[in-house]
Amino acid sequence: MKKYIYLLTLVIVSFFTTSCGSKDDKLVADNSPAIAVKVDQVAVNNNSPFLSVSGKIQASNSAELSTRLMGYVNKVHVNVGDKVSKGQLLVSINNSDLQAKRAQVNAGITEATAAFVNAEKDYNRFENLFADNSASQKELDDMTANFQMAKARLESANQMKNEINAQFAYSNIKAPFSGIVTSKNVEEGNMANPGVPLISIETPGHFEVIAMVPETEISEIENGSSVDVLVKSINQTLKGKVTEVSISAKNTGGQYLVKIDLEKTDATILSGMFTTVQFPVERKETSELVLIPTDAIVTNGQLSGVYTVSQTNTALLRWLRLGRTYGNQVEVLSGLNADEAYIVSAEGKLFNGAKVSIQ
Secondary structure, eight states: HHHHHHHHHHHHHHHHHHHOOOHHHHHHHHHHHEEEEEEEEEEEESSSSSSEEEEEEESSSSEOOOOOEEEEEEEEOOOOTTTTTTTOEHHHHHHHHHHHHHHHHHHHHHHHHHHHHHHHHHHHHHHHHTTTOOOOOHHHHHHHHHHHHHHHHHHEEEEEHHHHHHHTTEEEEEOOOSSEEEEEOOOOOOOBTOOOOOOEOTTOEEEEEEEEEEEETTGGGOOOOEEEEEEEETTTTEEEEEEEEOSOOOOTTEEEEEEEEEEOOOOOOTTTOOEEEOOOOOOOOOEEEEEEEGGGOEEEEEHHHOOOOOOTTTTTEEEEEEEEEETEEEEEEESSTTTOOOEEEEEEEETTTBEEEEH
């Protein structure tokens, strides 16, 4: 009986302790200052004036340099970021085997030249003898044939020399134009393999955008049309002009390649930056587009959401399903209605249930 009373007492004490703790916690939460926030109404667009697709910036003039030879790299003469001039030596590849072949070819040219000179003399002599009726037609024909064969052998030896000289060009990789080295994929002592890029260079200052347009929209894209290009990393919109429109998606997975030439600008843009290209295409969609700024989006892994204000003036995180991006706005497919407001900015860190004060 005493043991039972002791246990009952412990339970009652624990209950009151927990209750008091909860009341204290609620008191702390209730007394916490409200976070000042700014809200905005969801934007609705019944007919978006442009088609928006993703793209990537690249230099208009760029090259990945490789070799047709297999050999060890003797020296790499440049580093990433170096400015190079047209014809400047970039990579030297061991060419001792080519030097041996060139020596053989030179020897063959010397031999073929001597044979040609001798055959030419014989041909001229027998031609004079035949004119004086001192040589037969058969003898002249034989000398003519020997002369033609000697001439052909000399021509063959010279062409072999041209082939060797062309191969020497692949052992000394030179810059095809003036530019800047953007990547170096080989070091001294490495084995250079045919077709594998060794050095990449590009001409700075002139850029283009490569965009992939879905098959449902490609028929609306016109060559020569002006477009807006939003560079996400610097949050600037640049002007561009469509210069190429592909008519085949055979090797691009159903997406059609469109190339846009960017106008010259003082903005700091680099190759590889991602963009959003806005084509001036009239959309035929009749459904409402629910749009919110991309800056208001909260991400957690692969989830995207936005903070809203509840009826009790607390922050409420709403997970969304997003669609296409239109400039600095993104389409909300579900999770937020057209008549709702969302939090644009806050003067503190937001979380579910945080007290907020609308400014």
